[in-house]
Amino acid sequence: xxxxxxxxxxxxxxxxxxxxxxxxxxxxxxxxxxxxxxxxxxxxxxxxxxxxxxxxxxxxxxxxxxxxxxxxxxxxxxxxxxxxxxxxxxxxxxxxxxxxxxxxxxxxxxxxxxxxxxxxxxxxxxxxxxxxxxxxxxxxxxxxxxxxxxxxxxxxxxxxxxxxxxxxxxxxxxxxxxxxxxxxxxxxxxxxxxxxxxxxxxxxxxxxxxxxxxxxxxxxxxxxxxxxxxxxxxxxxxxxxxxxxxxxxxxxx
Amino acid sequence: xxxxxxxxxxxxxxxxxxxxxxxxxxxxxxxxxxxxxxxxxxxxxxxxxxxxxxxxxxxxxxxxxxxxxxxxxxxxxxxxxxxxxxxxxxxxxxxxxxxxxxxxxxxxxxxxxxxxxxxxxxxxxxxxxxxxxxxxxxxxxxxxxxxxxxxxxxxxxxxxxxxxxxxxxxxxxxxxxxxxxxxxxxxxxxxxxxxxxxxxxxxxxxxxxxxxxxxxxxxxxxxxxxxxxxxxxxxxxxxxxxxxxxxxxxxxxxxxxxxxxxxxxxxxxxxxxxxxxxxxxxxxxxxxxxxxxxxxxxxxxxxxxxxxxxxxxxxxxxxxxxxxxxxxxxxxxxxxxxxxxxxxxxxxxxxxxxxxxxxxxxxxxxxxxxxxxxxxxxxxxxxxxxxxxxxxxxxxxxxxxxxxxxxxxxxxxxxxxxxxxxxxxxxxxxxxxxxxxxxxxxxxxxxxxxxxxxxxxxxxxxxxxxxxxxxxxxxxxx
Numbered sequence: 261x262x263x264x265x266x267x268x269x270x271x272x273x274x275x276x277x278x279x280x281x282x283x284x285x286x287x288x289x290x291x292x293x294x295x296x297x298x299x300x301x302x303x304x305x306x307x308x309x310x311x312x313x314x315x316x317x318x319x320x321x322x323x324x325x326x327x328x329x330x331x332x333x334x335x336x337x338x339x340x341x342x343x344x345x346x347x348x349x350x351x352x353x354x355x356x357x358x359x360x361x362x363x364x365x366x367x368x369x370x371x372x373x374x375x376x377x378x379x380x381x382x383x384x385x386x387x388x389x390x391x392x393x394x395x396x397x398x399x400x401x402x403x404x405x406x407x408x409x410x411x412x413x414x415x416x417x418x419x420x421x422x423x424x425x426x427x428x429x430x431x432x433x434x435x436x437x438x439x440x441x442x443x444x445x446x447x448x449x450x451x452x453x454x455x456x457x458x459x460x461x462x463x464x465x466x467x468x469x470x471x472x473x474x475x476x477x478x479x480x481x482x483x484x485x486x487x488x489x490x491x492x493x494x495x496x497x498x499x500x501x502x503x504x505x506x507x508x509x510x511x512x513x
Numbered sequence: 514x515x516x517x518x519x520x521x522x523x524x525x526x527x528x529x530x531x532x533x534x535x536x537x538x539x540x541x542x543x544x545x546x547x548x549x550x551x552x553x554x555x556x557x558x559x560x561x562x563x564x565x566x567x568x569x570x571x572x573x574x575x576x577x578x579x580x581x582x583x584x585x586x587x588x589x590x591x592x593x594x595x596x597x598x599x600x601x602x603x604x605x606x607x608x609x610x611x612x613x614x615x616x617x618x619x620x621x622x623x624x625x626x627x628x629x630x631x632x633x634x635x636x637x638x639x640x641x642x643x644x645x646x647x648x649x650x651x652x653x654x655x656x657x658x659x660x661x662x663x664x665x666x667x668x669x670x671x672x673x674x675x676x677x678x679x680x681x682x683x684x685x686x687x688x689x690x691x692x693x694x695x696x697x698x699x700x701x702x703x704x705x706x707x708x709x710x711x712x713x714x715x716x717x718x719x720x721x722x723x724x725x726x727x728x729x730x731x732x733x734x735x736x737x738x739x740x741x742x743x744x745x746x747x748x749x750x751x752x753x754x755x756x757x758x759x760x761x762x763x764x765x766x767x768x769x770x771x772x773x774x775x776x777x778x779x780x781x782x783x784x785x786x787x788x789x790x791x792x793x794x795x796x797x798x799x800x801x802x803x804x805x806x807x808x809x810x811x812x813x814x815x816x817x818x819x820x821x822x823x824x825x826x827x828x829x830x831x832x833x834x835x836x837x838x839x840x841x842x843x844x845x846x847x848x849x850x851x852x853x854x855x856x857x858x859x860x861x862x863x864x865x866x867x868x869x870x871x872x873x874x875x876x877x878x879x880x881x882x883x884x885x886x887x888x889x890x891x892x893x894x895x896x897x898x899x900x901x902x903x904x905x906x907x908x909x910x911x912x913x914x915x916x917x918x919x920x921x922x923x924x925x926x927x928x929x930x931x932x933x934x935x936x937x938x939x940x941x942x943x944x945x946x947x948x949x950x951x952x953x954x955x956x957x958x959x960x961x962x963x964x965x966x967x968x969x970x971x972x973x974x975x976x977x978x979x980x981x982x983x984x985x986x987x988x989x990x991x
Binding site: 277278280281282283284285286289290293308309327328329330333396397416418461462463466467495496498499502 | 676686747899900902903904930
């Protein structure tokens with residue numbers, strides 16, 4: 261049956277003005293463009309402080325990293341305004357991509373070096389402790405998602421937090437290069453239902469178009485979309501491949 | 514008048530006749546060892562010897578920079594900030610040299626403490642004494658506390674604080690704290706010259722024990738109305754509310770206030786008004802009631818010139834003299850450089866972070882009506898190993914205006930992806946500098962101009978390739 265109106269795909273960007281330090285806009289652009297190129301009506305809702313407008317319309321939320329000062333402002337707003345509608349949206353099948361600071365805030369808590377506890381919103385079964393050394397550099401992961409092709413994810417990490425997963429969360433993948441969640445168990449990121457947490461930026465999605473499509477498709481299943489039409493990803497995958505080659509080179513040295 | 518000031522400075526060199534005291538033997542040894550290292554480094558063709566000599570001299574005498582700085586007959590100026598350090602240092606040096614002073618400065622962008630030390634060594638005599646009147650040092654933001662403590666400058670300029678190379682420096686906030694501690698430790702005789710239009714710099718200045726000299730732009734016609742995506746210091750330091758901007762000039766620099774009236778842009782003591790921009794070629798403006806015309810382009814350079822002018826005034830230079838002298842300045846190495854090849858005009862512009870890139874793009878596209886581009890992205894230490902910042906640059910500005918765009922540099926493939934998502938058709942990515950240049954030249958007609966916007970080492974690579982082909986001089990000769 262021909263549709264008179266294009267089907268919508270909506271991205272909700274949590275705190276675009278405060279949580280945007282690692283080129284997070286790349287993730288937003290990738291989600292929007294890839295939906296647009298397939299004929300969806302791609303829409304962006306910016307969810308700044310104090311607003312909860314249209315959160316129920318969102319298909320994929322993005323929650324990035326911020327600087328300490330900004331993260332403290334976000335924390336207060338998250339508890340006061342965003343937590344209930346965000347939980348409701350996820351229960352209804354919306355997806356979440358949380359990177360770095362956003363990843364930590366969705367977990368049980370963040371414990372500082374002095375032992376002080378900052379509770380998160382416990383949407384995912386992870387906890388984070390401050391570490392001494394900062395993990396900085398390229399990351400290559402063998403992903404834990406069956407449908408992904410290629411199987412690898414590439415990104416860049418820059419964090420001192422050590423994140424540990426509880427039984428309800430499973431790792432996004434196994435690190436081939438880089439420190440990942442905590443630098444000790446060889447795992448990176450987490451998957452729990454439709455929530456994906458990771459330390460990888462770079463931006464993450466532009467060089468991992470297959471992961472972008474995974475997020476789009478997972479969120480649109482509830483709207484009756486089970487297949488996404490293929491796109492020409494040669495430019496994106498060439499950049500992906502360059503990082504894989506560098507990783508191989510780094511390991512062989 | 515000019516000669517007399519030079520003569521006066523030289524006349525102050527009476528300290529030369531003092532007997533060599535024991536504590537200066539170590540300094541002399543450090544200076545000689547450093548100088549020898551520099552000579553070797555240049556002779557072996559490995560580079561300009563811009564930092565290694567400093568390294569060697571400091572190993573022998575850790576206080577060598579401090580001792581050399583105290584040899585200066587007039588004193589020093591230190592310049593820091595994310596963008597514009599090299600150009601501003603070049604401008605201040607140009608102004609002082611024209612007034613007959615002997616100036617020592619770290620020109621090649623070697624802006625860590627070793628680079629400053631190496632520059633001072635370079636102008637020291639065989640007795641280990643620095644023979645100069647003024648020191649003009651551009652200093653990396655993170656090195657500022659150490660540099661200021663050692664150099665004890667008469668004036669310290671803070672140009673701006675943008676997000677830059679998070680992998681290397683930590684976040685904006687920790688940089689701001691370092692600058693604050695450096696400026697708080699300045700003696701009363703020293704002047705801090707700060708950009709009032711930058712909210713993070715203003716926050717630092719408002720907390721200082723001695724009020725700074727504020728500079729800022731004052732011309733709404735050259736302003737943007739919305740903050741670009743790269744803006745990053747936009748909340749009130751007191752109440753956390755998002756700042757309201759009446760004008761945005763460059764990045765997050767503009768005219769701002771907190772909606773709860775807790776914080777606002779300090780009123781500048783010196784302003785640039787009546788600003789007229791003409792591509793990369795030149796601009797004119799009125800600064801402190803003096804009309805300035807200068808062969809540098811872009812609004813970001815208006816800030817650099819204003820800062821240099823404020824410094825010159827603090828050091829006692831006459832506005833009329835400065836206006837005259839600035840007419841003939843040249844761009845700092847690689848910041849903006851023009852060259853010709855087979856009848857094509859190449860315009861090489863350093864573009865190293867979101868705020869800087871947005872401005873060079875704006876100047877190239879809107880003011881210079883550029884159509885042919887090479888975008889060079891490297892990820893070495895000096896560029897920042899994390900390239901995620903390219904997603905904060907508004908490459909969308911090129912859309913429908915650029916005819917040819919060549920993604921280049923070691924991360925050319927990332928740039929190609931960025932351009933694709935900006936809706937800008939691009940040539941195939943070329944990681945190798947020679948191939949990137951060939952691709953650009955092939956697509957550019959004779960008589961046309963191509964703009965080469967590059968990160969720091971991508972620029973060095975391209976320049977080395979240009980040198981190899983005989984298009985430009987090696988940088989330590991310029």
